[in-house]
Amino acid sequence: MGPPGHTTWPYDPIMKIAASVFVGLAALLHFFIFWMESVGWTRPEVWKRFGVADQAAADVTRPMAYNQGFYNLFLGIGAALGLVLWWTDHDTAGRTLALFCTGSMVAAAAVLVTTGRRYLRAALTQGTLPLVGLVLTLLV
Numbered sequence: 001m002g003p004p005g006h007t008t009w010p011y012d013p014i015m016k017i018a019a020s021v022f023v024g025l026a027a028l029l030h031f032f033i034f035w036m037e038s039v040g041w042t043r044p045e046v047w048k049r050f051g052v053a054d055q056a057a058a059d060v061t062r063p064m065a066y067n068q069g070f071y072n073l074f075l076g077i078g079a080a081l082g083l084v085l086w087w088t089d090h091d092t093a094g095r096t097l098a099l100f101c102t103g104s105m106v107a108a109a110a111v112l113v114t115t116g117r118r119y120l121r122a123a124l125t126q127g128t129l130p131l132v133g134l135v136l137t138l139l140v
Helices: 012-039 055-087 091-114 117-139
Strands: none
Touching: 012 055, 012 091, 012 117, 055 091, 091 117
């Protein structure tokens, strides 16, 4: 459903649902990344996942991870808020916020790839859900 004068096609509701599922999953993933970076960083099962060598290195990098985690939290909140707005008849504001947040998530994943080949898997994990959500949201 679009703005007045917007031509809808038969699959608008299905596309909106599909887009929302991927944007929502991207938001949840970024909430989880927030938890790992800002809350659970000093746990061995977390810092090992990020390729940190040992507990001492995790302790040293904790402030950086803590800060980075909040970036992920804010993107997740923004995407979730975009969905709430979109589904409560604030189409333009909701879609815009969802597009901005998923676009930022995809851009962050692209930047991660530029830091080295060993980050490709992490970038794909971080960027795939928001990319699909972004594309589907653009198609609605």
